[in-house]
Amino acid sequence: MSTHAPAPTRREQILREAARLFAERGFHGVGVDEIGAAVGISGPGLYRHFAGKDAMLAELLVGISGRLLTGGKRRAAEATAAGDGPAAVLDSLIEGHIDFALDDRPLITLHDRELDRLRDSDRKLVRQLQRQYVELWVEVVRQVYPALAEAEARAAVHAVFGLLNSTPHLGRPGALPGRGATADLLHRLALGAFAAAAGVGPGADGSGQRY
Numbered sequence: 001m002s003t004h005a006p007a008p009t010r011r012e013q014i015l016r017e018a019a020r021l022f023a024e025r026g027f028h029g030v031g032v033d034e035i036g037a038a039v040g041i042s043g044p045g046l047y048r049h050f051a052g053k054d055a056m057l058a059e060l061l062v063g064i065s066g067r068l069l070t071g072g073k074r075r076a077a078e079a080t081a082a083g084d085g086p087a088a089v090l091d092s093l094i095e096g097h098i099d100f101a102l103d104d105r106p107l108i109t110l111h112d113r114e115l116d117r118l119r120d121s122d123r124k125l126v127r128q129l130q131r132q133y134v135e136l137w138v139e140v141v142r143q144v145y146p147a148l149a150e151a152e153a154r155a156a157v158h159a160v161f162g163l164l165n166s167t168p169h170l171g172r173p174g175a176l177p178g179r180g181a182t183a184d185l186l187h188r189l190a191l192g193a194f195a196a197a198a199g200v201g202p203g204a205d206g207s208g209q210r211y
Contacts, residue, residue: 010039010041010049011049011050013039014035014039014046014049014050014056015056015059015060015063017035017038017039018030018035018053018056018057018060019060019104019106019107019110020038020106021034021035021038022057022060022106022110022114023105023106023107023109023110023113023168024106026113026114027053027057027113027114027117030053031043032044032046032047032052032053035053035056054117054119057110057114057117057118058118058119058122060107060110061107061110061111061114061115061118061122061126062118062122062125062126062129064100064104064107064111065125065126065129065130065133066129068096068097068100068129068133069129069132069133069136071096072093072096072097072133072136072137073136075089075092075093075095075096076089076092076093076136076140078092079092086140086143086144087144089140089143090140090141090144090191090194091187091191093136093137093140094160094164094186094187094190094191095183095187097161097164098164098183098186098187098190099183101164101165101167101186102167102179102182102183102186105167105168106168108165108167108168109168134154134157134158134161137157137160138150138153138154138157141153141156141157141194144194145194145195145197145198145200147198148197148198152197153197155197156193156194156197159193159197160190160193160194163186163189163190163193164186164190167182167186170182
């Protein structure tokens with residue numbers, strides 16, 4: 001049985017190239033014709049898929065926030081259904097976010113630079129999805145480290161997101177130690193940050209020595 005992922009749709013191709021170009025040159029530095037050229041269609045042809053650049057930006061930023069939340073819920077549910085403990089759930093959440101941070105680096109840049117360009121309704125939706133994603137993590141972190149206060153757990157989650165989302169600033173892809181090694185490093189750093197927040201030695205199960 002084939003394990004190949006389905007080929008991206010034309011719409012997905014447009015969004016991927018738009019994200020790359022927006023991240024590289026800024027939203028206003030990219031024209032519709034350039035996005036079209038990147039996927040092999042005329043600029044006006046893009047309007048069969050999107051109303052314009054604003055619609056692309058909204059779908060990119062709302063879309064990734066929704067996918068992170070949906071993916072996080074799925075990972076948590078799968079780990080729980082398998083009988084895994086909270087530490088395994090946290091591991092899975094970290095792995096999922098690292099996949100995003102390494103594979104969708106342009107979207108991180110785009111979020112940081114262009115979120116304020118969204119319509120109020122879209123920006124509020126992004127924030128709502130992000131808050132739900134944070135609270136999913138906070139619940140799991142507090143299960144791993146029960147002594148950690150809710151406010152501290154939330155601060156730690158935001159700090160870990162900042163760490164993981166630093167990937168656009170780690171240099172060009174070829175300058176990194178390789179995807180697997182980078183993912184392992186980020187995973188260790190994330191676990192270490194949560195352990196430090198709880199005042200215990202590294203270890204996702206909270207069984208390390210208290211500092």
